[in-house]
Amino acid sequence: xxxxxxxxxxxxxxxxxxxxxxxxxVLTVTAPLLYPAGAFTLAGPPLQPPGARFLLGTDALGRDVxxxxxxxxxxxxxxxxxxxxxxxxxxxxxxxxxxYYRGAVDIVLMRLTEFFQTIPAFLLAxxxxxxxxxxxxxxxxxxSAVSWPGIARLVRGEFVALGGREFVLASIxxxxxxxxxxxxxxxxxxVSSIIAIGSLLVASAILLESGLAFLGLGDPNVMSWGLLISxxxxxxxxxxxxxxxxxxxxxxxxxxxxxIGDGLNEALNPRLREx
Amino acid sequence: MRRWxxxxxxxxxxxxxxxxxxxxxxxxIQLAPGDAASVLAGESGAASPEYTALLRxxxxxxxxxxxxxLAYIANxxxxxxxxxxxxxxxxxxxxxxxxxxxxxxxxxxxxAALGLGTALGVLAAVARNSWRDALISVITLVCYATPVxxxxxxxxxxxxxNLNWLPTSGFExxxxxxEGWERxxxxxxxxxxxxxxxxxxYLALYTRVMRASMLEQTGMDYVVTARAKGxxxxxxxxxxxxxxxxxxxxxxxxVQAGNLIGGSVVVETVFGWPGLGTLAFNALQxxxxxxxxxxxxMSACLVxxxxxxxxxLTITLDPRIQA
Numbered sequence: 001x002x003x004x005x006x007x008x009x010x011x012x013x014x015x016x017x018x019x020x021x022x023x024x025x026v027l028t029v030t031a032p033l034l035y036p037a038g039a040f041t042l043a044g045p046p047l048q049p050p051g052a053r054f055l056l057g058t059d060a061l062g063r064d065v066x067x068x069x070x071x072x073x074x075x076x077x078x079x080x081x082x083x084x085x086x087x088x089x090x091x092x093x094x095x096x097x098x099x100y101y102r103g104a105v106d107i108v109l110m111r112l113t114e115f116f117q118t119i120p121a122f123l124l125a126x127x128x129x130x131x132x133x134x135x136x137x138x139x140x141x142x143x144s145a146v147s148w149p150g151i152a153r154l155v156r157g158e159f160v161a162l163g164g165r166e167f168v169l170a171s172i173x174x175x176x177x178x179x180x181x182x183x184x185x186x187x188x189x190x191v192s193s194i195i196a197i198g199s200l201l202v203a204s205a206i207l208l209e210s211g212l213a214f215l216g217l218g219d220p221n222v223m224s225w226g227l228l229i230s231x232x233x234x235x236x237x238x239x240x241x242x243x244x245x246x247x248x249x250x251x252x253x254x255x256x257x258x259x260i261g262d263g264l265n266e267a268l269n270p271r272l273r274e275x
Numbered sequence: 276m277r278r279w280x281x282x283x284x285x286x287x288x289x290x291x292x293x294x295x296x297x298x299x300x301x302x303x304i305q306l307a308p309g310d311a312a313s314v315l316a317g318e319s320g321a322a323s324p325e326y327t328a329l330l331r332x333x334x335x336x337x338x339x340x341x342x343x344x345l346a347y348i349a350n351x352x353x354x355x356x357x358x359x360x361x362x363x364x365x366x367x368x369x370x371x372x373x374x375x376x377x378x379x380x381x382x383x384x385x386x387a388a389l390g391l392g393t394a395l396g397v398l399a400a401v402a403r404n405s406w407r408d409a410l411i412s413v414i415t416l417v418c419y420a421t422p423v424x425x426x427x428x429x430x431x432x433x434x435x436x437n438l439n440w441l442p443t444s445g446f447e448x449x450x451x452x453x454e455g456w457e458r459x460x461x462x463x464x465x466x467x468x469x470x471x472x473x474x475x476x477y478l479a480l481y482t483r484v485m486r487a488s489m490l491e492q493t494g495m496d497y498v499v500t501a502r503a504k505g506x507x508x509x510x511x512x513x514x515x516x517x518x519x520x521x522x523x524x525x526x527x528x529x530v531q532a533g534n535l536i537g538g539s540v541v542v543e544t545v546f547g548w549p550g551l552g553t554l555a556f557n558a559l560q561x562x563x564x565x566x567x568x569x570x571x572x573m574s575a576c577l578v579x580x581x582x583x584x585x586x587x588l589t590i591t592l593d594p595r596i597q598a
């Protein structure tokens with residue numbers, strides 16, 4: 001683990017990404033202190049360009065864009081992390097069952113996984129949110145419902161590769177039960193790959209969430225970057241800043257998470273390292 | 276011949292996917308709060324329970340679930356995807372009318388991303404660890420993290436609002452009454468920004484995959500042999516490695532076909548492109564579930580078709596693949 005940490009620390013891009021995400025986390029924690037009034041309140045005259053009083057300007061309703069960006073960070077991180085986490089848990093379970101039991105279970109579960117990989121993910125997520133009506137929870141469910149197949153295939157592949165190894169055969173010989181072998185012996189061996197791919201899922205979940213919110217499928221009571229951009233669209237011609245800054249926030253966050261994910265992948269799986 | 280048998284095998288394989296989508300759609304209808312009868316009754320204003328029950332009976336909503344399911348499948352197989360009351364038109368006709376622009380947008384973005392991505396990937400791999408490689412990887416990382424709808428809006432700000440080079444939205448300028456060649460130039464001008472917004476993410480993706488795939492090929496025996504034979508680097512790269520390295524990119528492109536449709540929903544909304552995406556957005560605004568499910572079904576069928584086309588291309592490029 002320490003060696004992995006050192007490898008990660010040597011990767012300058014990954015460290016840069018971690019610093020940016022650290023900054024975003026600090027912003028979300030201090031948001032109530034920086035903008036105690038919240039992001040929905042009227043802060044000043046409408047459509048003020050970025051300046052000393054309003055760092056990132058105000059939107060058509062006179063709301064502070066900077067407050068929205070800071071508040072939106074919390075939504076994005078919250079939804080991104082929880083959606084990725086539940087997708088990882090569900091995907092790992094499916095992959096583990098398919099890879100351990102093989103045979104008919106494997107065929108059925110993998111067909112299902114391929115099916116979910118084929119159908120248009122974003123459209124399915126849209127449908128799910130519409131049916132469950134937009135809220136933070138429904139957005140998380142919809143995003144994880146379309147994000148798990150990659151993890152399932154990864155975990156299944158690892159399980160199949162590990163299946164014939166001595167330590168697994170030894171456990172079977174000692175009479176260990178299926179769940180025990182899966183959770184105590186096989187899954188811990190896949191953790192490093194799962195972490196690497198799972199961290200990339202956080203990035204794609206944030207992108208998905210912003211897209212849904214842009215189409216008006218976010219929680220209407222919670223400020224998010226996608227919502228800010230869709231609200232700023234109407235005044236795009238006269239006030240470019242309303243749309244621009246939340247987008248830059250998404251870009252930086254997703255980029256940093258991708259850098260961290262790549263760094264983790266190299267640090268945890270040094271054998272797979274690109275030449 | 277055996278390759279065609281393999282293709283036929285994949286074709287048969289695609290049918291359960293289409294069936295699966297129908298099952299999923301039916302399941303989603305059941306999941307939705309209220310049924311068609313209550314929606315209709317609600318729209319007609321005051322509705323007595325008797326009237327709602329009558330509607331239920333008329334549409335067969337009071338029959339057993341299995342019977343309803345079979346009726347749904349039978350209808351869908353005849354491309355009867357229900358009726359959109361908001362648009363006062365059958366869902367299938369609405370979708371058919373919008374299919375053309377979406378296909379144009381998707382295929383343009385897809386083709387450009389595939390071609391340019393392959394080229395950039397080769398360029399990066401050949402000049403590995405040089406400034407060119409570094410520049411390409413920075414660009415791909417940024418493109419990879421940019422939300423498509425935001426990119427679209429920024430393109431509008433720069434190229435339409437400030438520079439006034441390109442039209443902000445729409446499919447063509449009908450008022451000008453262009454015909455023939457001029458009309459296509461006009462459509463092309465409208466296509467530039469949506470195509471770019473949609474394609475850049477995939478450009479980044481294909482560049483990354485192509486670069487990694489090219490690097491994987493460099494150590495292969497056939498490359499060493501070609502080099503030992505004294506072939507020029509250009510011939511080694513373009514004559515030998517390119518075709519082999521391209522296969523993983525093609526596979527990835529097939530896998531990503533579904534996401535391409537999702538991306539085009541968002542991009543079309545930004546640019547007012549009169550395709551399936553705008554139709555989906557309008558259906559979303561009016562909560563027209565029937566229409567949304569129809570669009571979902573048709574675009575999933577489209578993905579299956581694209582996958583088959585990619586499969587066909589793969590077996591043409593790689594004769595080793597056999598059933």
